[in-house]
Amino acid sequence: MAEAYYRKTPQQALEAQKAAPAGLSGEEVRRRTGQYGPNKLSEGKQKSVSQIFFEQFKDLLVVILLIAAVISALSENVESTIVIFAVLVLNAILGTAQYVKAEKSLESLKAMSAPSAKVLRGGVRLEIPSADVVPGDIVLLEAGDMVVADGRILENFSLKVNESSLTGESEGVDKTAEAITAEQVALGDQKNMVFSGSLVTYGRATVLVTATGMETELGKIAALMNQTQQRKTPLQESLDKFSAKLATVIMIICAAVFLLSIFRTGMGVLDSLMFAVALAVAAIPEALSSIVTIVLAMGTQKMARQNAIIKDLKAVESLGSVSVICSDKTGTLTQNKMTPQKVYADGSLLEGDDLNLVNDVQRLLLKAALLASDATNNQQTGASIGDPTEVALVQLGEKFGVDEEAYRAQHPRLGELAFDSDRKLMSTLHDIDGVPTLFTKGAIDVLLQRSNYLLTREGPVEMTPERREAISRINMELSMEGLRVLSFGYKELPGFRPPALSDEDGFTFIGLISMIDPPRPEAIQAVSDAREGGIRTIMITGDHKVTASAIAKQLGIFREGDEAVSGVELDNMTDADLDQRLAGISVYARVSPEHKIRIVNAWQRRGSIVSMTGDGVNDAPALKKADIGVAMGITGTEVSKDAASMILADDNFATIVKAVVNGRSVYANIKNAIQFLLSGNAAGIFCVLYASLLALPVPFQPVHLLFINLLTDSLPAIAIGMEPARKGLLRQKPRDPKEPILNKSLLSRIGAQGLLIAVVTMIAFYLGYQESAALASTMAFATLTLARLFHGFNCRGDESVFRLKLSTNLYSILAFCAGVVLLLAVLFIPGLKSLFLVAASFRPANLGEIVLLAFLPTLVIQLVKVLCDLRRGK
Structure with missing residues (x-):
């Protein structure tokens, strides 16, 4: 359509505005002129709440729990069936709520008023919303106006336009109303055109709209962005792999226990199935997904208070492993305004x-x-x-x-x-x-x-x-x-x-x-802080290489021995050449959106977790391609905000460094929460396997394990997620994204701590078994529950509780007290006693044995931590 307008004379173009008569709405104009859709970029298909809700059930571990619920129902174990379904629905509701909440945070940023446009329709000057502008409209521009659509200049009065949102260059571009040939258009001459997203800095002009929405140059970049695939975060990949492996192991062990129960102990099929169900429920950390979501959500709330709005919860932990920040210069590292020098x-x-x-x-x-x-x-x-x-x-x-x-x-x-x-x-x-x-x-x-x-x-x-x-x-x-x-x-x-x-x-x-577009003072310190934390800052800009290098030196990005490369030089490099020189290049100048994606790709090929920072439309594809896309909330375009994972409400580069510290803290808390959950689950697995091998009665009913995992485990895990950031986090090097969250060190701690808790649990089981199988199950259930509540203090950090101090995280004390109250309610309130199959012979005197046994694992673990503190010289 735009090419047809090139061939119009100014007089013909002015006649064309009759297609959009005065007084008609934008919708009516679009209907009459054959134009469909408002003048805005496509936001893509939005997920409904029901879609988001049902997506929460796709996890393989959730499927196993559903199978366990069905088996419980077939076994006429109604309580277990109800509790399992309640757990799954509660987790799904929580995940859906957090997703919707994050989307609302983004919508509040988008609520900034859209620009209006002054148009001529039917010879009448009107001011209309930019969304109602259509091809064929005559738009009147003057200094200070935002260009709302692509158009050809009909009359020019010294017009100068800042196109930095498209090109990355802060210097204004002079425009003309002179006609240009097709050959000039092919060579990229666009002096008689203005483009959506630009700012008029000088003069005025009359413009014929040639393209709107996705047909504009801005829209083409948005289309390029939509073709770019987002990568999973390291935590997503790690948890996905863990879930797949855990599900496989659970299925194998459950099948083995089922067969062992039938052929070795002579149990019936349903009893054997219940044994297998108990093992599955003990092994599956059904609260893990919710706990990770809650910890991430709390991290986003803390970041929001520090002006970093996170769109994707899972992106929080990626900040902790960012090793490269590719940042646009204009408006991000600099103030986006010329100052005299x-x-x-x-x-x-x-x-x-x-x-x-x-x-x-x-x-x-x-x-x-x-x-x-x-x-x-x-x-x-x-x-x-x-x-x-x-x-x-x-x-x-x-x-x-x-x-x-x-x-x-x-x-x-x-x-x-x-x-x-x-x-x-x-x-x-x-x-x-x-x-x-x-x-x-x-x-x-x-x-x-x-x-x-x-x-x-x-x-x-x-x-x-x-x-x-x-x-x-x-x-x-x-x-x-x-x-x-x-x-x-x-x-x-x-x-x-x-x-x-x-x-x-x-x-x-x-x-x-x-004069110069000066660097932000806080950005200089932020670059220095990032370097201290092992994070490399790369400047990517549309400015001239000399200017960009000079600014980069002031910011501390460009150092002795570094290189500055232009887009033309980058075009002449093969991927192999770029990979070889990548580590020495600190500045990329005169680059296009395609160049930015290529640079991000190159760093990702090296195994780096890359953050791309920018505010312009030209930054959007790279923002989406990067592991963490960071857009500016004030000066950023809507396209860049849609593409980004994080939005800086204050447009402050230094906020990124704060977000990195929070990201590292969130990841550490998630890792500690996972250690807490899995070590407790390991204890349950060891107990069930031990009972199965020795032909003992089932030590726990599924409802017992669900109570532990959902209520008394969830509260301490959430409290661990509230652990404040420790000093020295920024001085640590970024973690290796290839290293799984469940590395050998963590797995060994989980196994050892789980075994320790299992030992005291089975001691309690034998004490009760002297009287009856029902009391043995109650004693084992109560001891395991309380031992895991005590264990919450062990998992707050690597240091002993004497170094961490109880006062630094009061949530852990509240979680422990709440868990104890819930346990006592189950043990002594009549209605709950029957629901949770508490033995009628259980007496308050048994509590002394339970407390003593439950506290022993924590005592041993804390003594080991104290010795480690002394060895580290703390």
Whole structure:
């Protein structure tokens, strides 16, 4: 459709707006013109709550529990059946609630008001929501407006557009209304087009809309993003592998126990099935999924309070293993605004703050800078309107108490030669003490060649080749520092008349003003903190390589021996070449969205967990491809927020480092919670296997194990998830994502601790078995429950409880007390006693034996931890 508009003349284009008459709604316009869908990017198919709910039952361990419930029902064990189904439904509800809650957090960010658009329809000027703009509309643009659709410029009045959200470059782009040929379009010439997501920084224009929604250039990048596949987090992969292995082991052991029970002990089929069900329930950590979800959710809430909003719960733990942060420069590491730096005038190079208005040359330089620009700044609100370069000139005047509006009122503009990218100059005519004076600013190479004189404190002197060379050398020095340089000159005209292009010659050169998009101060510290934590920061930007390298040096990203590579150089590299040089490249400049994905891919091939930070539409595909995509909440585009895993509500790069610390803490807490759950489950498995091998009665009923796993285990596990972050987390190196969460060290601790708890549990079983099988089961159940409650204190961390201190996590004490109350309720409240098959002969006197036996494993484990603390010198 857009190609058809290229062939229209401006008059034909203005006639085309009759297809969208005034007074019609956007929906009606779309219906009449054959356009479908509002002017916004596709958000993809949204999952319903029911879909999310039923997805919670896909896990293989859940399927095994469902089978166990069916077997319990066939065995007429109604209590166990009800409890198993209750557990599964409760877990599914919890998982669904957390998913929906995360989505609502994202929607609250999207609630920022969408821009409106000024259009001509039926010859009437209207202001309509951007979603109602359709191809064929005539849109009126002026400084400060957001471009809401792609379009061809029909009338141009010195239009300059910031396209950093698409290209990554903060420098404005000059536009023209001149027609271009198909050959020019093929070569990428788009000077007569504006694109959705851009910001008008200067001038005004009348634009014919040629594309909206997914048909825009922004939409094409969104389509590229939708083709990109997201990777699972390390924890997802680790838990998936663990679940698959555990399910296989459980099925094999249950089958063996079932057959053993029939052929060795002579049990009936249903009794043997119940034995196998008991083992399955003991082995499956049915609360694990819920506990991990809850710990992650609590981590997201803590991060949200620190301005890091997590969209995907499982992405929290990935932050802890991030080893590379690929960050966009503009607006992320830098402030996305030009600020004045060094000034050259009267033979001196000085900082902008050191400008001396007593010096005639420096005073005239500031006057030229303010008069030959159009930017304004509201001192009350602090809002600036205009091209970022000209805003920097206004800021320079404000440092010395010079108000640009007062200056311009004192010397009104009598004529203007608008900036042109071919001339690289802009000139304005003013009355200076009765003398018609033309002030000009522009590229130094152009203005310097058109200058015949150089202004000094003694007056104008001839511009000799030596003086030109000296000024050019200063310009080179500033450029090597990554500064953008503007030159200024003036010329007195013979009379008051409109200036002509031929007047732009024979200037008196005044001086230079340099500026830069400065780095965020907090980003410098954040980069340093990240390096201390073993995290490499890479700058990826659309800016020039020299500018990007200079900023990277200030931030501490680019260090001695590092490389800076441009997009063109990257195109000339094979994947093998890139892999070989990857570790030495700190800056990528002039890159496209495809380049960003390639860079992320290269780091991922090295086994790194990669975070990509950005705010523009051009960042979105790489944000989705990265392990952790981080978008800016304030300046970020909607597309980048949709693609990201985390959104920074304060647009502060330093927040990422805080999120990494929280991510490491969350992962450590999840690992400790898993240790707690599995060591307790291992104890139950050992007990059931022991009873099976020795032909003893079943030590636990399924309802006993579900009570332990769901209630008395869940509370301590949640408390472990609330453990505060320990000092020194940032100084640790990122964990190896290939290392499974259940490594040999953790598995050995789980086995040893589970065996210790199983021993005391079976001792309690034998004490009760002296009287009856029912009392033996009750004694084993109560001892296992209380031992696991005590065990919660062991799993808070690697250190002893004396080092961790009980006061640092009061939730662990509350969880223990709640678990004890629940256990006592089951043991002594009549209705619950029958539901949980508590022996009628169980007496309060038995509690003393239970408490003593249950505490022994914790006593042994804490003594070992104390010895380890002493060995580590703590």
